[in-house]
Amino acid sequence: MVIKQFLITPAAGKRLIAKAMVKYPAITEVLESGTVAIIAGTTNGYVAEEILSKVNQLEGFSRKRFFRGIVLPPGGPVTSTGRAKDESGFPGDVIIKEGIWQKGLTIFDVVDDLKEGDIILKGANAVNLPLRQASIYIGDPFGGTIGKALQAVVGRRVRLILPVGMEKRVYTDLNNLALRLNIPGAQGPRLLPVPGEIFTEIDAVSLLTGAKAEQVAGGGVSGAEGSIWLAISGKEEQVKSAESLLKSISYESSFEF
Template identity: 30%
Template sequence: MQLERAFLVLTPYESRRVIAKAVSQLTDVQEALKNGWIIVATGSTNGYVAEELLGSPIVKENFISGHITQGETWNTPGNPDFIFPIVLYKGVRQDMRAEQALEQFGPGDVFIKGANAVDHQGHAAVFMAHQAGGTIGSALGTLYARGAKLIIPVGLEKMIPSVTEAVKHSGNRSYAHTTGSPVGMMPIVNAIVVTEIQALTDLFAVQAYHIGSGGIAGSEGAVSLVLEGGREAVKKAFDFIQTIKGEKPLQRPNGVPKQ
């Protein structure tokens, strides 16, 4: 079979949509939708995941807790419209907190949490502004103890050289100066990490290569990718990308003052 190539650029928001669609189709997620529990923790990428799983839009800015905006890290602002982590049982949204659902977790259940860093080895890490580790700090023990599935959707815009090295130099009480809320880092092991590369491979049976990053005038954080595969697969993937081009950027969450 002769390989065909396609070149494409994804903004961070287009990347989030691609990743979310792939996460929703993972075998572990599909099984949990039929037979078990799913928790979608808050986060910008997870807002897109929630939409794919719910089959309807949400105000994604209200589904963001700790985040980076205006060049600073921010804790959860006082947002009266804040959407708490979404809990699904056998595909039906439950009116309960994530902590209650986590008590029910077993090996076939799924916890979905975004990340702030990913490296070339597929290691991911989550920022922790909370003194006790926040969402990820409270969940990991239960997830690992019970053999539940941890899925980490994270865009290549968050690529760093080494998660292991970065963790050695972080700690939310260790800095003399900070721009915004100080954070520690939780390294994640034994998780299913889904970047644009895994997403496009899973969705379309093509191989994706990350060949560049960056841009200006709204394309800051964009990633440049090359797809390789059979003619039909590459064309199908490229046509799909055209349908999500122009994905609307997220805005400042409520409660963050404009600078």
């Protein structure tokens, strides 16, 4: 058994997850014959890049405005609802139907037509890995994109996949946390635990290389804030494959918009 440790920044983690999403069996199965709906978000911007590259339709796509709401440092240009002040450049979600990108459409345009086996990809704001729970901040009084998406997930067995970086890890039961945050009189965004397939950097390493990954430390400064240290273990060829993969994404630049 070989063990090596690697530092992964949040941006590199997003790229790693995205590279694995292209190889995710459920996605490869439905990409050419069904609908894959990638709901806008920062991690999903990387996912959309990789999937659009796979189907040779990346031209015209940019990650820079591929979100509805983002979290910025104090003083950043966001409103109390988490929406950017200027959304005029929002390109829509990425909806791929039978291998063709339906430019300009959003989840709201297609959700009623999604059928069993189709896929929705949606980012998350919190993940409890020991309990395999994920939850999403809600700023919209009607539940936002996830509120609409869940109609298809629970009503028609549309598959919900949640690509989420480990910098969003928490250790509270998210169902109990949501009960406290959502009571009348509480302030701040609401929190919605969602039933979906959680996919993190750890899952990405396993899928792409066969190696085992576990977090052993975290943090950093000067651009390494939010980073995680992963210990990668397995057969020598698996660890070498993981090392090559992680080196290829290690200098992914920080997200800009």
